Amino acid sequence: MRVSIKICGVSTPEAIDAAVAGGASHIGFVFFPPSPRHVGFEQAAALADRVPSHVRKVGVFVDPDDALVESTVSAGRLDALQLHKTAPARAAAIRSRTKCELWGAVAVKRREDLDAAQRFRGAADRILYDAKTPEGAKLPGGMGMRFDWKLLDGFPHPLPWLLSGGLDAANVADAVGTAGARMVDVSSGVESAPGVKDVDKIAAFCKAVAQC
Numbered sequence: 001m002r003v004s005i006k007i008c009g010v011s012t013p014e015a016i017d018a019a020v021a022g023g024a025s026h027i028g029f030v031f032f033p034p035s036p037r038h039v040g041f042e043q044a045a046a047l048a049d050r051v052p053s054h055v056r057k058v059g060v061f062v063d064p065d066d067a068l069v070e071s072t073v074s075a076g077r078l079d080a081l082q083l084h085k086t087a088p089a090r091a092a093a094i095r096s097r098t099k100c101e102l103w104g105a106v107a108v109k110r111r112e113d114l115d116a117a118q119r120f121r122g123a124a125d126r127i128l129y130d131a132k133t134p135e136g137a138k139l140p141g142g143m144g145m146r147f148d149w150k151l152l153d154g155f156p157h158p159l160p161w162l163l164s165g166g167l168d169a170a171n172v173a174d175a176v177g178t179a180g181a182r183m184v185d186v187s188s189g190v191e192s193a194p195g196v197k198d199v200d201k202i203a204a205f206c207k208a209v210a211q212c
Ligand SMILES: O=C(O)c1ccccc1NCC(=O)[C@H](O)[C@H](O)COP(=O)(O)O
Pocket: 008, 009, 028, 030, 032, 035, 036, 037, 060, 061, 062, 084, 130, 139, 140, 141, 142, 143, 144, 145, 164, 165, 166, 167, 185, 186, 187, 188, 189
């Protein structure tokens, strides 16, 4: 069965073109100013114009307020919202208000961290399992950190889900096989420097996923 791909933290037309050429189903725009991948409203609008309609646009947020969500959904013509560090009740409210597909990010280091996924039942449409970044880290994602993929093996997922955290062309086949993922997300693993997407790495990642 085909494994779907989200290329996250895209901020240039070249990276969009590479993701689309590689067969990505989703492209992520980060709306979080401390991130090297942050895009503003006008930039998001211009990038969105470049994304063909069969590829879904995902806004990535850290516990956003309503004003930010509304402005970016409109500017980036977003199809889905990926919320980090956001309580399930708040996620449900944003989902109800925007009518966008809602993805709840679950930060994982130990097995008990997976309990958070259950709390998104009824509040989200999909779970993104991502590596938990260290206490006090500037970013809750996009840091190239992995977690133990074996934690997901046999886990009773409450919702459709995707695997994230420290993936790259060299390890994605192992990750998919170990976790049983049908969808993967990558950011720093297809970059040459923080926030700088590398079109060759995007192509290599997509090729590696296609061979899973
Ligand atoms: O990527 C960011 O800068 C970011 C900032 C704030 C919240 C989330 C962020 N990224 C979330 C993602 O979906 C990343 O793709 C995911 O964490 C995996 O990143 P990486 O380990 O670098 O592949």
